[in-house]
Amino acid sequence: MERKCFWLWLSRIPNIGTKRFLSIYEYFQNIEEVYYANKEELSMVPNLNKVAIDSILNHKNLKDTLEYAKKLEKQKVDTLLLEDEEYPKLLKQIYDPPPVLYCKGSTVIDEVAISIVGSRKASYYGLKMAEKLAFELASMGITIVSGMARGIDTYAHKGALQAKGKTVAVLGCGVDVIYPVENKELMQEIELKGSVISEYPLSILPKPNFFPARNRIISGLSLGTIIIEAGEKSGSLITAEFALEQGREVYAIPGNIDTTTSKGTNNLIKEGAKVVTKVEDIIEDIFPYLHSKIDLLSNRTQDHSAKQYEQVTEEEKIILMKIKNGFNTIDDIIRECGYPTSTVNACLTMLELKGIIIKYIDGYYLK
Missing domain, CATH: 1.10.10.10 (Winged helix-like DNA-binding domain superfamily/Winged helix DNA-binding domain)
Incomplete structure (x- = not known):
C-alpha cells in the first residue's frame, strides 16, 4: 500500500502530467525517492521545469493521499500502476502510457482486444454494424474496447455484453462519474462483466481536451481499431492516428458516400486503412493471437x-x-x-x- 500511495501522490500533483511523470520515473526508477528528493535533485530530471519542481516541493504531504486511498477502497476502485505485472502489456508499449489506471470491475484486461469507435450521431446502419461486429468478436473471446460515448461506442459495448463477452470502457473522466448520464445502467453492467477504466482521478469531470488523450488508451489496449462512421474532423480519426503511431492495425467500415458521417471512414480507406465487410477480415490479422485461445474457448x-x-x-x-x-x-x-x-x-x-x-x-x- 505504501508504494501505491507514492504513485497516487505524484500523479495528482498539479502541473505533473503523464509525460513529466514518466520523465521523473525514468530518472529516479522509484517514486518514493521523488518524495524525499530536494530541489537540486529534482532539477536534474529532463523536461521538469521550475513550476513543476515547485509544485512537487509544495505538496509533500501524504495525509491527503492516504485519505484518497481510503476513498478508493470504499468505492471499490482498484488501481494499476505502470510497474505492476497486471498492467496491460499492450498499453505499456505505447509512447506515453498512463502511470496510474483507475479500474472499476475486473483489473484483468486481455491482450486479445479490438477497439470499436465512431460517430456519436451514427445512422441506424452504423449502430447495427457496431453491435454486430462487437457481438461476433466477443463471441470468440475477443475483448471489445470503446469509450462509452453516445452512438457507436454504446452499441459496441452492448454487442459485446449480448454475446456474454468482455468489454472495456475507457472514460475521459473519473470512473465514479457517469457520462453520458443515459449510460448509467450500461456502465453498471460493464463494471459487473468487464472493466471501466480511466487515467483521471475520482470526481474529475469530463472536459473536451480529455477525450483525445483518452483515445490513445483505447487504441493502446487493442491489437487493432475499427472505425465506424466518422466525419472529416471526428475524434475517432484521432484514435486511428494513435493506432497507426502505436503500430496497430486500423480498420474502416465503408459508408454511404453522400453521408457526412462516412467521409472520415471513406477517407481512411483511401489512405490505406483495411476495409472490413465481415468479421473474417479482422480474424485473419489476429489469427496468431487468437489461435492460443481456442482451447479455452472450445468448452464455451x-x-x-x-x-x-x-x-x-x-x-x-x-x-x-x-x-x-x-x-x-x-x-x-x-x-x-x-x-x-x-x-x-x-x-x-x-x-x-x-x-x-x-x-x-x-x-x-x-x-
Missing part, C-alpha cells in the same frame, strides 16, 4: 455448436465439405477450394471457435 462454444453451425459463411461451408470429403490438411483445403491462405486460416479458426471442427496433428476433423 460446444453447447452452442448447433446454433453456430447455422451461422457459418458460404466459404466456411465449402471448407467443411472438403474436410468431410477427407481433404483435412491446410494444403489440401487451399488446393481444393482455391481460396487464399489467409482466408482458409481465418475460416478454420472461426470453425474451431464455433466448436464445429477440431484440430489434430494430422489435420482438421469434424466434431
